[in-house]
Amino acid sequence: MLPLMEEFYTIQGEGYNSGKAAYFIRLGGCDVGCHWCDVKESWDADMHPLTATQTIVEHADQFPGKAVVVTGGEPLLYNLDELTKQLKARGIATFIETSGAYPLSGFWDWICLSPKKFKAPRKDIAPFANELKVIVFNKSDFAWAEEHAKLVSSDCKLYLQPEWSKAAEMTPLIIDYVMNNPKWEISLQTHKFLNIP
Ligand SMILES: C[S@@+](CC[C@H](N)C(=O)[O-])C[C@H]1O[C@@H](n2cnc3c(N)ncnc32)[C@H](O)[C@@H]1O
Ligand SMILES: Nc1nc2[nH]cc(C(=O)O)c2c(=O)[nH]1
Ligand code: SF4
Numbered sequence: 001m002l003p004l005m006e007e008f009y010t011i012q013g014e015g016y017n018s019g020k021a022a023y024f025i026r027l028g029g030c031d032v033g034c035h036w037c038d039v040k041e042s043w044d045a046d047m048h049p050l051t052a053t054q055t056i057v058e059h060a061d062q063f064p065g066k067a068v069v070v071t072g073g074e075p076l077l078y079n080l081d082e083l084t085k086q087l088k089a090r091g092i093a094t095f096i097e098t099s100g101a102y103p104l105s106g107f108w109d110w111i112c113l114s115p116k117k118f119k120a121p122r123k124d125i126a127p128f129a130n131e132l133k134v135i136v137f138n139k140s141d142f143a144w145a146e147e148h149a150k151l152v153s154s155d156c157k158l159y160l161q162p163e164w165s166k167a168a169e170m171t172p173l174i175i176d177y178v179m180n181n182p183k184w185e186i187s188l189q190t191h192k193f194l195n196i197p
């Protein structure tokens with residue numbers, strides 16, 4: 001059983017898999033406390049109904065895009081071995097969005113690690129990240145991004161994503177940073193421009 005806040009079929013808006021159809025599974029519960037978090041309604045796990053893993057998997061399997069993004073909240077608050085085992089048994093690719101603040105569980109085709117200053121990631125998760133996506137809220141986040149880039153594998157994709165409310169101010173700095181440090185790429189929350197979930 002997992003606390004399920006919402007599930008929806010949409011287009012992955014962020015990072016490497018941006019543009020791909022995917023079924024989103026948003027689990028409730030997070031204590032990382034990002035003051036700019038765009039889903040604060042997810043934080044209290046008790047607000048979200050415990051839902052059987054098999055039910056979630058059956059819902060995901062109704063859609064033609066055979067990829068699932070498990071997000072939250074912080075999905076790694078929960079052991080995700082059973083959920084991902086069942087998804088993979090049905091031929092569904094498994095992607096996760098995580099802050100890395102809790103132990104890694106589950107079987108993943110793509111791990112997006114988005115480290116937060118408010119509760120730093122566990123050091124043991126970085127080598128498994130396929131994508132490092134750092135949210136840029138202010139100038140100090142570039143140094144935070146470089147610190148984490150040292151911890152990930154050499155083939156990990158590196159993204160800088162403007163914090164939504166500060167995008168007008170930070171995007172020009174990100175553009176400049178990427179042009180000068182081309183190992184980084186820009187990730188935008190494209191779903192917010194497309195007006196989709
Ligand atoms: C809501 S979080 C849930 C997953 C996990 N707790 C995490 O933070 O990675 C999903 C993604 O949205 C990003 N995000 C959250 N609020 C944002 C905002 N205001 N602007 C830009 N990205 C944001 C997070 O960094 C994360 O990559
Ligand atoms: N379309 C879409 N793409 C996303 N990528 C990461 C999201 C998230 O909230 O984890 C998200 C989301 O909420 N919607
Ligand atoms: S870790 Fe993720 S869900 Fe938790 S507060 Fe930060 S952005 Fe929101």
Ligand SMILES: [Mg+2]
Pocket residue numbers: 038039
């Ligand atoms: Mg989102």
